[in-house]
Every structure is written in C-alpha cells, then in structure tokens.
Amino acid sequence: MSPTRDRPLALTMGDPAGIGLDITLDTWINRQTWQTPPFILIGDPAALAQRARFLGHDVAIRVTDCGGALSVFQDALPVLPLTCATAVTPGEPDSANAGAITGAIETAVRLTMDGEASAIVTNPIAKSVLYDAGFKFPGHTEFLADIAERLTGDSLQPIMMLAGPKLMAVPVTIHIPLKDVPAQLTADLIYRTCAITVRDLKDRFGLTSPRVAVAGLNPHAGENGALGLEDDAVIRPVVERLKAEGINITGPLPADTMFHDRARATYDVAICMYHDQALIPAKALGFDDSVNVTLGLPFIRTSPDHGTAFSLAGKGVARADSLLAALRMAQQLADNAARTA
Structure with a gap:
C-alpha cells in the first residue's frame, strides 16, 4: 500500500x-x-x-x-x-x-x-x-x-495553479488590482514563480522535464517595445536565465495565441502575468473539472x-x-x- x-x-x-x-x-x-x-x-x-x-x-x-x-x-x-x-x-x-x-x-x-x-x-x-x-x-x-x-x-512563496485536463496555468501576481500588476511584476517574482512551479511539477506531478510557456504582459508580448517595455526588459531576461539553468522554457509569448489546441500541445504549464490572464482560459477550458492547486508549500x-x-x-x-x-x-x-x- x-x-x-x-x-x-x-x-x-x-x-x-x-x-x-x-x-x-x-x-x-x-x-x-x-x-x-x-x-x-x-x-x-x-x-x-x-x-x-x-x-x-x-x-x-x-x-x-x-x-x-x-x-x-x-x-x-x-x-x-x-x-x-x-x-x-x-x-x-x-x-x-x-x-x-x-x-x-x-x-x-x-x-x-x-x-x-x-x-x-x-x-x-x-x-x-x-x-x-x-x-x-x-x-x-x-x-x-x-x-x-x-x-x-x-519564509514561503505560495503559488496558485489552476489544473484541468486541458490546461495548467499559474498567475505570477494573484489578488491585486490590474493597475498594480506592472509594479509588482519583478524579475525576482517571475523567477521564483517559475522555479517553484517546475520543482513541484517534478516532485508532485511526476514530470521529468516540465515544458514551461511564459506569457507576455502586454498585447503581442510588447511588439518589440511598441506596446510596452516590460516584456523585453523584465520577462525575457528571466526566461533566458531559466533556460540557461536547464529548464525547458519559452517566452514571453503573446497571450492571445497561447491557449488554442495546437499551442497547448507544446507545453505542460502556462505561466501568466496576472490573475485573469491565467484563470479565464483555465476556467473556459475546464470549468467543472479544473482544480485549484497551491504550490510552494x-x-x-x-x-x-x-x-x-x-x-x-x-x-x-x-x-x-x-x-x-x-x-x-x-x-x-x-x-x-x-x-x-
């Protein structure tokens, strides 16, 4: 047993x-x-x-x-x-x-x-x-x-993950107003969120090498700075650092093209920048059978x-x-x- x-x-x-x-x-x-x-x-x-x-x-x-x-x-x-x-x-x-x-x-x-x-x-x-x-x-x-x-x-960093049969999604920032997200979205917070998520996907979900897709903050992931600077200045360096550490990770990706069937087949978890960016697709794809999982505890x-x-x-x-x-x-x-x- x-x-x-x-x-x-x-x-x-x-x-x-x-x-x-x-x-x-x-x-x-x-x-x-x-x-x-x-x-x-x-x-x-x-x-x-x-x-x-x-x-x-x-x-x-x-x-x-x-x-x-x-x-x-x-x-x-x-x-x-x-x-x-x-x-x-x-x-x-x-x-x-x-x-x-x-x-x-x-x-x-x-x-x-x-x-x-x-x-x-x-x-x-x-x-x-x-x-x-x-x-x-x-x-x-x-x-x-x-x-x-x-x-x-x-000292712990709890991480919310919505896990359903079609999508696992993690918001980096959770219960804060949308207007406060850019200021709270630090490189350290994104790094720790990704690292803890990968660790728990290995230890608790049994994934040997989790595939991680990171969403951009702005439309079109900033459009090379034309629609916002955070994607290139804050998110991308974190993704490159994690990639250099051996994590199978991509991003920042335009959030509007991350959640269709073909896109979801390329990753195990989506790291999103704010609450609704993660929870809207998660609940749309699995409202009755998705589960809220707390990582990092x-x-x-x-x-x-x-x-x-x-x-x-x-x-x-x-x-x-x-x-x-x-x-x-x-x-x-x-x-x-x-x-x-």
Missing part, C-alpha cells in the same frame, strides 16, 4: 452556508460509483446533518479522528468536529462562523504537517464574510502560507475552482465535479510525492 493510502485526505467544510456541504455529501454518497478517495471532513457535524436533511439524504455521520476515518469511510461520513458559533442557514452566510471556517483550515494544515492526513482539500470560502470578522488575507492561498510559516519558521493542497455559490446551497443543484477532481488530484499528488521523497 502507498504510504499515503493509510491516511485520509483532510477536507475542510468551507463556508457552511455555501455549497461546500452539499458537494461533500454528494462525493461521499457516490463514493463507490465515483471511487471517491477517503477523506475526513473538518467541520460542524450538526450543520452537515442539517444539510443532509435539507437535501433529502439519509447519510450516516460518524464523529472520529484521522486515525479512525479510513475504517468508517465506506459506512459513514467521518467528521472531525468543529462547532459553528451560530446556526447555519443555507445561502445565508454569517461572519459569526468565521472562527469555525478558519479553524477548519488551520486544523487541516496541522493534521497534514503532523502526518495524520496525506493532503488538504479545501471547500470554498467567501472572503467578504471573513473580512467582516477581521480576516486579513487576500485569499485562501495567502492564509495557508501564513499558517505554514508560523508552524515552520520558513510544505504540504499538498487542492480545492474546487469555484466559489461558495450561496444561491445554490441546500437546493440539490450544485455540481460536485470540481470537488471530486480536487480529491482525486490531492490523492495522486500525495502518492507522487511519496514516491519521489
């Missing part, structure tokens, strides 16, 4: 008023048909039981710890309990429950870094709800990095690539495709990492 298969995945509940509980129930109910990797949900068992009743599901829920999760998974949905501060109503988020939402994430990190869980899968959160309770991070990715830095004492973390969808919560219409893909990818990455350790 793989050393990761004797531990469950740690799945956080996300915002309990969103669809995270709905899709968690679906992935467990269909566990045999879908071959769902075993997980333990970190969250409020009462909220989960209430959501099951809302949806008309007869689900056995078992409060346990990571050590007991595998033995009960086929018969009951294992839950490591955290209690929400106030009752959960589907579609009606409440910042009073922010502590339970972030607490589930912190617990998942600790369990994984302690070796009790093999990887982390996070259900969606709504940052606006957390901001009302004092949450200070731009998103999930930065919060995870902060927890890891506090636990390890290391001392543990594996995946997540569905959609949000909380409060308007769908408790109605039985939310699709579990992306969560199922996130669970499967987390298990596969954990297996790959164990083999290369």
Whole structure:
C-alpha cells in the first residue's frame, strides 16, 4: 500500500452556508460509483446533518479522528468536529462562523504537517464574510502560507495553479488590482514563480522535464517595445536565465495565441502575468473539472475552482465535479510525492 493510502485526505467544510456541504455529501454518497478517495471532513457535524436533511439524504455521520476515518469511510461520513458559533442557514452566510471556517483550515494544515492526513482539500470560502470578522488575507492561498510559516519558521512563496485536463496555468501576481500588476511584476517574482512551479511539477506531478510557456504582459508580448517595455526588459531576461539553468522554457509569448489546441500541445504549464490572464482560459477550458492547486508549500493542497455559490446551497443543484477532481488530484499528488521523497 502507498504510504499515503493509510491516511485520509483532510477536507475542510468551507463556508457552511455555501455549497461546500452539499458537494461533500454528494462525493461521499457516490463514493463507490465515483471511487471517491477517503477523506475526513473538518467541520460542524450538526450543520452537515442539517444539510443532509435539507437535501433529502439519509447519510450516516460518524464523529472520529484521522486515525479512525479510513475504517468508517465506506459506512459513514467521518467528521472531525468543529462547532459553528451560530446556526447555519443555507445561502445565508454569517461572519459569526468565521472562527469555525478558519479553524477548519488551520486544523487541516496541522493534521497534514503532523502526518495524520496525506493532503488538504479545501471547500470554498467567501472572503467578504471573513473580512467582516477581521480576516486579513487576500485569499485562501495567502492564509495557508501564513499558517505554514508560523508552524515552520520558513519564509514561503505560495503559488496558485489552476489544473484541468486541458490546461495548467499559474498567475505570477494573484489578488491585486490590474493597475498594480506592472509594479509588482519583478524579475525576482517571475523567477521564483517559475522555479517553484517546475520543482513541484517534478516532485508532485511526476514530470521529468516540465515544458514551461511564459506569457507576455502586454498585447503581442510588447511588439518589440511598441506596446510596452516590460516584456523585453523584465520577462525575457528571466526566461533566458531559466533556460540557461536547464529548464525547458519559452517566452514571453503573446497571450492571445497561447491557449488554442495546437499551442497547448507544446507545453505542460502556462505561466501568466496576472490573475485573469491565467484563470479565464483555465476556467473556459475546464470549468467543472479544473482544480485549484497551491504550490510552494510544505504540504499538498487542492480545492474546487469555484466559489461558495450561496444561491445554490441546500437546493440539490450544485455540481460536485470540481470537488471530486480536487480529491482525486490531492490523492495522486500525495502518492507522487511519496514516491519521489
């Protein structure tokens, strides 16, 4: 047995008023048909039981710890309990429950870094709800990095990657306004993003020599300076440096011609300069089955690539495709990492 298969995945509940509980129930109910990797949900068992009743599901829920999760998974949905501060109503988020939402994430990190869980899968959160309770991070990715830095004492650069069956894409800058991108887009940031991405593609995705395509910032990758200087002055020297270090890399390339079928066949990952440059093609090519993967951390973390969808919560219409893909990818990455350790 793989050393990761004797531990469950740690799945956080996300915002309990969103669809995270709905899709968690679906992935467990269909566990045999879908071959769902075993997980333990970190969250409020009462909220989960209430959501099951809302949806008309007869689900056995078992409060346990990571050590007991595998033995009960086929018969009951294992839950490591955290209690929400106030009752959960589907579609009606409440910042009073922010502590339970972030607490589930912190617990998942600790369990994984302690070796009790093999990887982390996070259900969606709504940052606006957390901001009302004092949450200070731009998103999930930065919060995870902060927890890891506090636990390890290391300085980390978390990297967001959208991974789907047709495209893997990484934005160099993430949750910042578009007007701030050129100032934030330094040679050092681009270099570290590319280097960490290549390392994790080797160690976790099993790619011996990842092929990297780097997008330009400006239209037509700057058109030799006519449409902007950043492509030639900042991006190109980084690409040449990485190429000299033996990385299979090309760019900067015009972003408008990087994502058609023939172009995608020439690389394994696209490094993009800002959030939407990466996420628009990634979601257009695989909205239901793409996975948000965080690279650059001392543990594996995946997540569905959609949000909380409060308007769908408790109605039985939310699709579990992306969560199922996130669970499967987390298990596969954990297996790959164990083999290369």
